[in-house]
Amino acid sequence: MRTRLNIGFILIALTLPLFSSSTSARLNCQTNAQGLAPAHIPAPQEILGFVPGDDRKLASWSQVIHYFEELDKASDRVKFETLGNSTMGQPFVMATISAPENLARLDEYKKIQELLADPRKLGLPGVRDRKAAELIKQGKTIVLITCGIHSTEVGSYLSSMLIAHRLASSNEPEIQNILRNTIVLLVPTLNPDGVDIVKNWYDKTLGTPYEGTDPPELYHKYTGHDNNRDWYAFTQVETQITVDKIHNVWHPQIVHDIHQQGGYGARLFLPPYLPPVEPNVPKQIVAGYTELGNYMAREMRAAGFTGLTTNSTYDAWTPARAYSHYHGGVRILSETASCKIATPIAVKFAELKKDEGYDPKKESATYGPLWHGGEWHLRDITNYMTSAAFLLLRHASDNRSDWLSRFYDIGKEAVRPRTKGELYAFVIPEAPHSGTLLGILELGGVEVDRPGPFIANKHRYAQGDAVVRLAQPYGGFAKSLLETQTYPNLRDSSGHPIQPYDVTAHTLSLLMGVPAEPVYARFGLPRQTPMPGVGENGGCGDGVPPVRAIYRSHVPAIDEGWTRWVLAHPSSFKCLYYSTLDDTTLRAGNLRARFDAVIIPDQSADSILKGYAAGEMPPDYTGGMGAAGVKALREFVEQGGTLVCLNRASSFAIEQFKLPVRDVVAKVSEKEFFVPGSILRIELDTSHPIARGMPKESIAWVEDSPVFEVIGDNRGPASEMSEANVRVIARYPTEKNPLLSGWLLGENRIKGKAALVEITMGKGRIILFGFRPQYRGQSLATYPLFFNAVLPSH
Numbered sequence: 126m127r128t129r130l131n132i133g134f135i136l137i138a139l140t141l142p143l144f145s146s147s148t149s150a151r152l153n154c155q156t157n158a159q160g161l162a163p164a165h166i167p168a169p170q171e172i173l174g175f176v177p178g179d180d181r182k183l184a185s186w187s188q189v190i191h192y193f194e195e196l197d198k199a200s201d202r203v204k205f206e207t208l209g210n211s212t213m214g215q216p217f218v219m220a221t222i223s224a225p226e227n228l229a230r231l232d233e234y235k236k237i238q239e240l241l242a243d244p245r246k247l248g249l250p251g252v253r254d255r256k257a258a259e260l261i262k263q264g265k266t267i268v269l270i271t272c273g274i275h276s277t278e279v280g281s282y283l284s285s286m287l288i289a290h291r292l293a294s295s296n297e298p299e300i301q302n303i304l305r306n307t308i309v310l311l312v313p314t315l316n317p318d319g320v321d322i323v324k325n326w327y328d329k330t331l332g333t334p335y336e337g338t339d340p341p342e343l344y345h346k347y348t349g350h351d352n353n354r355d356w357y358a359f360t361q362v363e364t365q366i367t368v369d370k371i372h373n374v375w376h377p378q379i380v381h382d383i384h385q386q387g388g389y390g391a392r393l394f395l396p397p398y399l400p401p402v403e404p405n406v407p408k409q410i411v412a413g414y415t416e417l418g419n420y421m422a423r424e425m426r427a428a429g430f431t432g433l434t435t436n437s438t439y440d441a442w443t444p445a446r447a448y449s450h451y452h453g454g455v456r457i458l459s460e461t462a463s464c465k466i467a468t469p470i471a472v473k474f475a476e477l478k479k480d481e482g483y484d485p486k487k488e489s490a491t492y493g494p495l496w497h498g499g500e501w502h503l504r505d506i507t508n509y510m511t512s513a514a515f516l517l518l519r520h521a522s523d524n525r526s527d528w529l530s531r532f533y534d535i536g537k538e539a540v541r542p543r544t545k546g547e548l549y550a551f552v553i554p555e556a557p558h559s560g561t562l563l564g565i566l567e568l569g570g571v572e573v574d575r576p577g578p579f580i581a582n583k584h585r586y587a588q589g590d591a592v593v594r595l596a597q598p599y600g601g602f603a604k605s606l607l608e609t610q611t612y613p614n615l616r617d618s619s620g621h622p623i624q625p626y627d628v629t630a631h632t633l634s635l636l637m638g639v640p641a642e643p644v645y646a647r648f649g650l651p652r653q654t655p656m657p658g659v660g661e662n663g664g665c666g667d668g669v670p671p672v673r674a675i676y677r678s679h680v681p682a683i684d685e686g687w688t689r690w691v692l693a694h695p696s697s698f699k700c701l702y703y704s705t706l707d708d709t710t711l712r713a714g715n716l717r718a719r720f721d722a723v724i725i726p727d728q729s730a731d732s733i734l735k736g737y738a739a740g741e742m743p744p745d746y747t748g749g750m751g752a753a754g755v756k757a758l759r760e761f762v763e764q765g766g767t768l769v770c771l772n773r774a775s776s777f778a779i780e781q782f783k784l785p786v787r788d789v790v791a792k793v794s795e796k797e798f799f800v801p802g803s804i805l806r807i808e809l810d811t812s813h814p815i816a817r818g819m820p821k822e823s824i825a826w827v828e829d830s831p832v833f834e835v836i837g838d839n840r841g842p843a844s845e846m847s848e849a850n851v852r853v854i855a856r857y858p859t860e861k862n863p864l865l866s867g868w869l870l871g872e873n874r875i876k877g878k879a880a881l882v883e884i885t886m887g888k889g890r891i892i893l894f895g896f897r898p899q900y901r902g903q904s905l906a907t908y909p910l911f912f913n914a915v916l917p918s919h
């Protein structure tokens with residue numbers, strides 16, 4: 126921000142934290158509700174000893190909490206509370222900020238939100254619009270601001286204190302309007318544990334050659350960056366708290382989710398999003414994020430900010446990142462360019478890199494004005510973030526009744542009775558995991574009926590079979606998880622498939638192996654009966670020695686975290702004990718004395734073998750498994766151990782142990798074969814113990830996955846083993862298209878090929894999964910394959 130000349134009113138106001146010493150904080154006093162002497166509203170630096178955004182300074186989680194507690198004590202505009210505990214036991218907190226008279230009536234505003242979200246509660250259709258109009262006059266725009274889900278993106282949790290301080294202390298007319306017209310729900314971080322994981326590593330490496338590197342562990346105990354892929358499966362406690370205690374209580378019209386992206390692209394991304402938009406996202410949501418995102422970008426440009434992009438990089442395909450899109454609220458993602466944690470970087474204009482939809486070296490409809498490069502500090506990040514947040518709040522305040530009307534329209538369309546020929550409901554017959562699936566839907570606000578025996582689709586359903594009707598506020602959310610996805614065949618000008626932002630499928634019913642049958646005709650249902658929620662997961666007791674180990678690289682692998690989570694929370698399995706195997710222990714060998722099974726989660730072969738290069742990280746964290754690790758694993762298997770390789774780790778085993786299988790898609794171009802995270806069909810050999818008890822046909826989550834072909838003695842390259850050592854347990858169908866949900870190009874290349882094989886080596890065996898059987902804690906359908914593979918013997 127050092128070069129900006131065009132400083133308008135907004136900017137002066139918005140960069141206030143820059144100048145906000147304790148002196149200016151004292152000028153911003155207010156009179157408290159009792160009319161007593163003006164309370165002193167503490168500025169963040171009075172608690173932290175530095176201004177959030179200062180170079181090389183991070184706040185600990187306890188400091189952040191302390192700051193908000195002091196703000197709550199001093200200001201009648203702030204209500205601060207703990208909503209629950211994080212995975213590692215830290216307080217998960219939220220500040221509610223609004224005018225004092227609004228804070229005194231929060232229950233009334235919650236009630237207004239509840240009624241507008243579900244117009245059925247307003248009475249018969251004829252009177253709803255009139256009643257809604259009254260409520261829209263009275264209601265406030267509810268704005269949820271979420272920070273810090275990705276803990277290395279430190280700007281947002283630091284900005285949360287700047288935002289809260291200005292809202293609590295300023296008497297500018299603009300801030301008064303915001304306080305009067307909106308209720309701000311501010312979550313300083315969605316991942317409390319990660320704040321200290323990142324701060325501890327940053328402080329430990331400060332002043333060393335490794336200053337500014339990412340920590341060599343996941344910043345969320347189980348999910349790392351995937352904590353922002355959990356917004357429809359709700360596996361993690363942080364997601365559950367946010368959904369249950371914030372979204373479902375307040376139904377915010379606007380969710381501002383503050384992130385950071387790489388340091389070498391645009392300085393800031395704002396919506397609208399790139400296509401494709403998931404078909405169940407209401408058109409009013411698309412209109413809302415388009416209007417608001419464009420407004421923020423326009424105002425920021427007018428205030429002199431550069432390097433802004435809209436309509437690029439980030440899509441709106443999935444409920445995994447956007448709970449609010451299916452619950453009446455727009456998600457305004459912002460992605461500010463990063464520095465190295467809190468350490469400044471210098472970026473040359475020539476170093477700027479293109480991304481999907483824009484080129485930061487050229488002005489265009491999706492990018493501009495040019496950012497010419499230079500130093501990039503944490504202060505730049507907090508300035509972009511706080512400025513964007515206050516523009517968002519200004520729009521929410523100035524357009525209060527439009528936001529509420531739009532919100533009501535979404536609810537009205539959602540509960541509209543379905544007419545003949547329209548999809549009416551899904552029937553979920555009672556089945557293994559159907560309770561889990563229905564519990565998830567209910568946590569997502571979906572009403573589930575269990576009408577007793579009934580007839581639909583000319584079929585008689587039994588007591589216990591469930592019905593999910595679409596004409597309800599969050600019917601679209603249910604529909605997105607119960608139907609299959611057809612991802613559009615998007616190509617660039619050279620015919621190359623355009624990589625989706627994340628994955629292409631989210632059919633939870635398929636992932637969990639629960640049938641979901643569409644019903645097109647209306648049928649009578651008695652009143653709904655409450656359903657039990659997601660079952661309690663059993664925890665492991667103490668005192669039983671682990672018989673299986675999960676390999677854990679110093680290059681954090683998200684699938685490693687998910688693997689630990691699944692073993693600690695195994696749906697309908699007894700708790701499975703495990704220990705973690707790092708490179709040092711692995712290289713030392715003698716594994717068979719301690720373990721029956723070793724699991725290598727999904728990670729690239731190169732990363733497993735070599736890890737961080739020397740000089741990239743402190744020496745204790747470099748070098749990977751190396752030749753010594755490979756030798757130890759070979760001995761382990763030859764002595765009777767089971768090595769289980771998940772997805773890309775299978776390629777590691779094929780290469781290192783010269784296994785008699787090859788990956789038929791390894792060298793195929795994306796134009797010919799592409800499956801960027803989809804649900805495919807597999808056929809199982811149920812006579813094999815690993816597939817025992819499974820249906821003949823199941824699913825596989827396929828993403829950067831190898832596809833296996835067995836190499837015979839007389840066909841393939843020199844191998845120490847023959848075809849006789851290999852048993853195929855799952856393969857893709859020969860006749861049918863393997864695609865069930867998502868996107869698959871080049872299906873003929875994999876028809877009839879193997880997806881899961883067992884290879885004997887010495888006294889032991891290696892099991893290669895060509896898919897992720899425990900994908901993000903969702904694919905319950907294929908958990909049995911994984912658990913059977915890691916059990917001590919069969």
Ligand SMILES: [Zn+2]
Nearest residue numbers: 275278384385
């Ligand atoms: Zn992020």
